[in-house]
Amino acid sequence: MIRQLGVSVRLTIVSVIVLGLIYPLAMTGLAQLLFPWQANGALVTQGGRVVGSAIIGERWTQARYFHGRPSAAGKDGYDPTSTGGTNLAPSSKKLLDATRAAIVALRNENPDATLPVPMDLVTSSASGIDPEISPEAAYYQAPRVAKARGLALASVNGVIARTIEGRTFGILGEPRVNVLRLNLALDASSASAGR
């Protein structure tokens, strides 16, 4: 027993050094060397200013930008320091009330929308920082964004079509649109249209 205890303590110390310190530190060194942009949070800039992370969803309020999904992360949503979903059950009254309210809010924000209400825009994501929406959810919001920017619907739809990412290798995951990337592309195309 005593001998096993001695070996346990000594192996714990050795393995904490190898697996708990050297391994993550070496990985950090390699990551910073090989993939510094990803390793540091995939920060995205516009005009030299950091405006967010390419992989983290943001909270959008202005009509001229596409909006993401409802979020349960933090008080106002999209708080990366408080990630998670609503954890509401399929039979939950609260879930159905929240979904009903989200549908009403979405319809009010998008009075000119002609497409059916997309499921992802009225349900909360798992992480609360889902960076993406479905292509249907982007097209649904296009009339509002076009109106707010004074653009033709067709040109906004064109930006969406160029931003859609398909399934990886044709089968993995779902087709989607990164909201930040879409809005940046929109800003870029608005700027070039205004020139």
Add this chain to the structure above:
Amino acid sequence: MTLTGWLQALAFFAIVLALTKPLGLYMAAVFAGQRTWLSPVLVPVERLIYRLGGVREDEEMSWRVYAICVLVFSLVGLAYLFVLLRTQKWLPLNPQHFDNLAPDLAWNTAVSFTTNTNWQFYAGESTMSYLSQMAGLTWHNFVSAGAGIAIALAVIRGIVRSSAQTLGNFWVDLTRACLYLLLPVSMAFGLIFVWQGMPQNFNPYRDVTTLGGVTQAITGGPMASQEAIKEFGTNGGGFVNANSSSPNENPNPFSDFLELILIFAIGAGLTYTYGRMANDTRQGWAIFTAMALLFFAGFACTYASEAAGNPLVHRLGVLGPNLEGKEVRFGAAASALFATVTTDTSCGAVNAMHDSFTALGGLVPLVNMQLGEIVFGGVGSGLYGMLVFVVLTVFIAGLMVGRTPELLGKKIERREVQFAILAILVTPVLVLVPTAVAAITPMGLATLGNAGPHGFSEMLYAFSSTNANNGSAFAGLGPNRFYNLVTGVTMLFGRFAVIVPVLALAGSLAQKRPVAPGVGSFSTNSGIFVALLLGTILIVGALTFLPADALGPIVEHLLVLQGKTF
């Protein structure tokens, strides 16, 4: 359901299938001490570790000594993590200045990571210093997985050795599992994960003003290095609260696919290792086949239910799959696949919130854990859990035909069956009793996230998950002192109250001398055996848990169909 959804699952399974033989052969070589292609680099490191640790490499251990080593090593690791979490405030690498964890939470977390459960009653991004994450949790991810693999090897040796008193050396098995298997694969996949977008830094959180004009904190930490071993060691403890649903831990469908493969890889490979060591690879493939059938049954049920969606939401005029608590990039198919895989094994990582799954979609993860996570299973624990069912199956088959049951020529007698039953009885005791207690005490009911039958499901899920060392949750259930303490106990006994009888069973089998198979011998590598094995698993599971499951997900499903809400 869509064709692409199924193709995704089939592609995943095809890769796991292709990996099974090479990985199984590699593990068989590593644990036999044979040279592998990594030996030139790792043998000197291995020798150094033995010297520093005071390990005698050629020492062989009886099952009792082997079990004592497992228990003492786990106890030391538990105490170490408890102290680390209680002192992290005063230690380096804590840029967000997180406080020490409260004693009951530190206990729960220390037990959770020691037992390879990774049940989390805390949110990593607002609780854990970077040092606690890497030197505490990442380290436990390695060694608790390594210990599980070591035990599986000991059990295989018990079955295949003849007239032997020993099962191997725990320290050597543990070291080899970490050094030759877990570490190199984690390094390779950790880097792929960074390439795919996962952070790997020690930066403090950074406030940025977003394009939309609001302030947002960008979090950081050594995430990718933890993510790789979190999946490969079927640990499942998230760096952040949202676990693998967070884009930080799972940025895209490709990273998701790789995580899934990592979760199944070792469990699948060990079936081949077993067959190889038994000199009859069909033994391994028979077990693999039983596991594969259970996997596809679970996936089909979850996927069908999630793709069909929530009828109550459909009534509001929005159609489509159930996307509450799911990420757009994964959708119904990849989320259902992940939920199935993570509960087939003892992983417990999630890429979607199981609490918000449809009633039947959430039933599958629950049942998977109640069956003991024997579908490829936790690294090591999946195989030894399945081998317990194999022993039980040959015993029942022997009773049916009135012959002495045999496994690989060894007679299964009273002692072996007693140990097998003891290991199997742990699960109902540790799941049903605490759930019943929680359901009638104010502290058990105080932190439920949902009302009605789903609230009961949350309690049942919590104890199913902690007993099975899974770690996924119906996360609406919040922590309090009751759950911190009681789930700590169920995790501890769920791990070690199974390991000890399983090692005793192996020790007992090792002493036997196999007899040549006769005409009446029941082969354990045939299709009939696979069917009997599945029947045993399902009957034991159904008899034990169907009444409880009926009170939770099943009644919820029926009430949702009637339009009832809570």
